[in-house]
Amino acid sequence: MTTTATRTSPRKRKSNGLRPQIDADEIGLDALVGHAGYAVRRFQIWIFQDFIRTLSEVDIRPTQYSVLTVIGANPGLSQMAVAKRLGIERARLVHLLDSLEQRKLVKRIKSKADRRSHALHLTAQGETALAKFKRLAAEHERHVEDKIGKANRERLLQILAGFS
């Protein structure tokens, strides 16, 4: 156990005199490098930031996009069904839908079969909007390709297919 670390340290140009004053790129991550979770978290943050930036003109965030997409592909679903499918808390989905309903993208229709539940549908406006969101999301996806490479992106999707 030494007191000064940074294993490979090239000991760069020092600004003042004594003590570390290490630049960010000189700092070793140690055990973190071997953890899939760390890399995955950093990557996920990058992806979400790019998604938000790419869809900023339409003000749609990843979770909102996932809700719209699932409702679009499965009209008539209940809130519980959407929440379960996407791993969102049903309490949280209420607020997400409030916002999407205010924006006239989604409507809640009282189910006749079970009067406790709502059947979720896109509005006509929601359908056309979603088509645009999908085009922008595809653009975001190309940014991912540019970042890690086309082949790597596909390998990644294969490896993680079980988690969708």
Added chain:
Amino acid sequence: MTTTATRTSPRKRKSNGLRPQIDADEIGLDALVGHAGYAVRRFQIWIFQDFIRTLSEVDIRPTQYSVLTVIGANPGLSQMAVAKRLGIERARLVHLLDSLEQRKLVKRIKSKADRRSHALHLTAQGETALAKFKRLAAEHERHVEDKIGKANRERLLQILAGFS
């Protein structure tokens, strides 16, 4: 545009009579399937939950582990340096360190070179504790291997190496 979706739908045993009442596994994800971000997010949630569960006996969460690991490998770092390296807001790091300092794992030492900044060190107790955390984190990492396979985990680390 049909009103009932779920493309491949095997049309399972229905409970009552009319309308969807679709099971979670019958719900199609549509465009989401092609998005790396969606798979990565779901995987990251799974990883963090397993990490938290595996380290629950020592009550250490992923971010706390990353802070301890970086300080352990680079004693004397300032808070700014740690925050930058890990991509944590410096305001947030303050609270993280407050908690780790209360638990006697970390100490802040006033720097003589720059009296604005604190040099961060593990306590003796922090050193031994971190060794245990690392053993548990390695156990968690084996859970990841069990989940996606040893080769896939390594491929993943290679693909995402640039994000550490």
Added chain:
DNA sequence: TATTGTTATACTCTATAACTATA
């Protein structure tokens, strides 16, 4: 003037619990 650590505020997200109206 700029930077370090700090405090504070706001908004997102997760995790619960409890309430209501139905079933």
Added chain:
DNA sequence: TATAGTTATAGAGTATAACAATA
């Protein structure tokens, strides 16, 4: 009694802004 949707609360986590001490 159980479930769907709702409301409310508490804790992480992210994003800012502002302040004091120091550079």
